[in-house]
Amino acid sequence: MENLRKSTEKVMPVYEPSYTYNEGIEHGILCKFEPGTRTLPKGFQLAPRFLPLPVDIVFEKDVAVTLRDGVKIYVDVFRPANSENVPAIVVWSPYGKSGGSAPKTTNLFSMLGLNNGMLSGLAKFEGPDPAYWCAKGYAVCNPDPRGIANSEGDSHLIGKQEAKDCCDLIEWLAVQKWCNSKVAMSGTSYLAFSQWFTAAEQPPHLAAINPWEGLSDAYRDLSKRGGMPDLHFTTRLQVNHVGKGKREDVYAEALRYPLANNDLWEDKIAAFDKITVPAYVVASYSNTLHTAGTFRAWRRMASQEKWLRIHNTQEWPDYYEEVNKEDLLRFFDHYLKGINNGWEKTPHVRYSLHDFEGGDRINLPADQFPPKEVTYQKFYLDGRSRSLIPEAPTNEVPVAYDTETEEGLASFGIRFDKETILVGYPKAHLWVEVKSSDDMDLFFLVQKLDKYGSHLQQFVIPNQGAMMQDLSERGASVLRYKGSNGRLRVSARHLDKELSTDEVPAHTFDRVEKLQPGEIVEIEIDLFPLGMIFYPGEQLRFIISSRNDLGAIMPGTPGYVPENKGQHIIYTGGSHPSYLQLPVMSKMPA
Numbered sequence: 001m002e003n004l005r006k007s008t009e010k011v012m013p014v015y016e017p018s019y020t021y022n023e024g025i026e027h028g029i030l031c032k033f034e035p036g037t038r039t040l041p042k043g044f045q046l047a048p049r050f051l052p053l054p055v056d057i058v059f060e061k062d063v064a065v066t067l068r069d070g071v072k073i074y075v076d077v078f079r080p081a082n083s084e085n086v087p088a089i090v091v092w093s094p095y096g097k098s099g100g101s102a103p104k105t106t107n108l109f110s111m112l113g114l115n116n117g118m119l120s121g122l123a124k125f126e127g128p129d130p131a132y133w134c135a136k137g138y139a140v141c142n143p144d145p146r147g148i149a150n151s152e153g154d155s156h157l158i159g160k161q162e163a164k165d166c167c168d169l170i171e172w173l174a175v176q177k178w179c180n181s182k183v184a185m186s187g188t189s190y191l192a193f194s195q196w197f198t199a200a201e202q203p204p205h206l207a208a209i210n211p212w213e214g215l216s217d218a219y220r221d222l223s224k225r226g227g228m229p230d231l232h233f234t235t236r237l238q239v240n241h242v243g244k245g246k247r248e249d250v251y252a253e254a255l256r257y258p259l260a261n262n263d264l265w266e267d268k269i270a271a272f273d274k275i276t277v278p279a280y281v282v283a284s285y286s287n288t289l290h291t292a293g294t295f296r297a298w299r300r301m302a303s304q305e306k307w308l309r310i311h312n313t314q315e316w317p318d319y320y321e322e323v324n325k326e327d328l329l330r331f332f333d334h335y336l337k338g339i340n341n342g343w344e345k346t347p348h349v350r351y352s353l354h355d356f357e358g359g360d361r362i363n364l365p366a367d368q369f370p371p372k373e374v375t376y377q378k379f380y381l382d383g384r385s386r387s388l389i390p391e392a393p394t395n396e397v398p399v400a401y402d403t404e405t406e407e408g409l410a411s412f413g414i415r416f417d418k419e420t421i422l423v424g425y426p427k428a429h430l431w432v433e434v435k436s437s438d439d440m441d442l443f444f445l446v447q448k449l450d451k452y453g454s455h456l457q458q459f460v461i462p463n464q465g466a467m468m469q470d471l472s473e474r475g476a477s478v479l480r481y482k483g484s485n486g487r488l489r490v491s492a493r494h495l496d497k498e499l500s501t502d503e504v505p506a507h508t509f510d511r512v513e514k515l516q517p518g519e520i521v522e523i524e525i526d527l528f529p530l531g532m533i534f535y536p537g538e539q540l541r542f543i544i545s546s547r548n549d550l551g552a553i554m555p556g557t558p559g560y561v562p563e564n565k566g567q568h569i570i571y572t573g574g575s576h577p578s579y580l581q582l583p584v585m586s587k588m589p590a
Contacts, residue, residue, distance in 0.1 A: 028098030056081035078130035113463030174205035196270035218268035227492025370424030396574025424583025436566030451537035475551030
């Protein structure tokens with residue numbers, strides 16, 4: 001065993017020259033460096049495809065903001081064209097402050113079936129639209145962070161440096177003459193990721209956050225999920241680091257420092273216990289990039305005033321849907337304008353249930369997640385019948401598959417004789433062995449099958465056409481929900497005793513424990529939280545596979561190819577009673 005929990009190795013971040021930045025249309029219509037202030041009149045359209053502005057908006061472009069170490073970054077500020085003091089919303093990401101009108105954004109939205117006309121083109125990619133928020137009495141600040149575009153310095157990929165820089169921007173905004181001293185953050189994906197870290201720094205004028213699906217641990221959620229070096233999306237993410245200086249190369253860091261036992265990776269885990277600001281968190285069960293990180297942050301953040309809404313689509317259509325913008329407006333009005341609008345009476349949890357057949361249930365209220373009506377039940381793997389049963393089989397029956405054949409998997413199922421609702425955190429507890437190798441990359445999927453045994457799936461975007469069918473058949477897993485998934489490299493199985501619970505196991509990823517010939521090891525795997533309805537006669541299938549059957553998370557990104565060799569053996573019954581633990585709702589709340 002290689003035990004490196006307390007590494008003495010000197011860890012140094014890796015930097016490479018940034019990708020070249022130019023002022024071409026690929027960075028958006030307004031990417032040219034033009035400091036100054038102008039008023040965009042009501043009815044203004046950035047381009048014919050975009051939404052006309054509903055109100056006059058003051059546009060302060062390329063405003064220099066000096067950070068605590070003297071580095072200057074440049075921001076765009078959009079605010080209502082009146083003398084009223086208003087709160088500000090910060091939109092922090094490396095994607096370019098004019099990126100909302102870039103072809104890569106508009107083409108992506110068109111491909112997904114989203115109407116670009118729902119936005120003004122002034123919104124940063126994945127961020128709040130100034131057209132809406134200025135009309136509601138808010139300013140929106142789109143920064144180019146350190147090292148991005150014309151901003152000075154070297155760029156970083158999440159961590160305390162970015163968090164401190166964002167804190168400096170928040171405090172700068174709070175004292176502007178047009179600001180009421182209240183600042184919030186909002187946005188999806190990276191724009192949510194950055195909020196966990198900034199809030200943990202506790203800037204005095206940060207009044208509320210709105211993380212709308214985002215990672216919270218760059219090691220476990222981005223680069224080394226399950227202990228596997230799945231780095232393709234990390235590489236894709238870094239392409240956005242365009243500027244004049246250097247960029248942090250997290251891909252190279254993951255190869256150089258494969259374990260999580262050092263300061264570099266610790267810096268990229270949000271300090272959840274220091275997040276105390278009011279928070280409106282939005283999550284889904286289906287986002288193979290963001291689900292685990294969003295729920296982890298929700299569980300562990302220290303905020304006493306926190307709300308969770310779990311939707312049933314994909315983050316972008318959900319973020320820009322009118323009813324959801326109005327819901328967020330109520331939250332921000334309450335905390336940034338002091339309006340007594342009854343927000344505090346909003347259920348602290350609103351969750352959804354997928355039925356995959358057009359009957360999803362959404363906005364179900366609860367005091368907690370999972371709801372208090374949920375109990376955790378063990379379903380034991382029976383290798384003889386390939387079923388999931390309530391009692392551990394008496395006889396031990398191993399199930400084996402060859403990782404180098406097309407089959408390379410084993411599954412177990414159960415048919416429900418009455419309506420059954422699962423909502424919460426599933427986990428797998430297994431006994432496994434490998435032959436002709438010393439390690440195993442294991443992939444897990446909880447599927448819903450109809451009463452005829454067909455796998456039910458669900459698109460979470462508007463486009464369900466033939467091209468989207470092709471793209472998401474073996475990849476683009478954030479766009480097509482196929483069930484609750486998990487993964488684990490067995491040599492990374494060591495559990496974190498401080499963070500693990502009976503419902504959600506957590507791994508330290510600080511050591512490598514290779515398997516010895518003939519060794520049977522016990523593992524626990526956290527699967528993505530789920531909300532599923534099973535009607536009478538429908539089935540649940542639990543798959544253990546040697547392949548990454550879901551493929552890549554996004555179109556155009558390669559999927560992770562595991563390093564499996566030899567034969568995998570899953571033990572069931574007897575002295576090795578493997579099981580799947582499921583969150584079963586005893587009854588729907590009244």
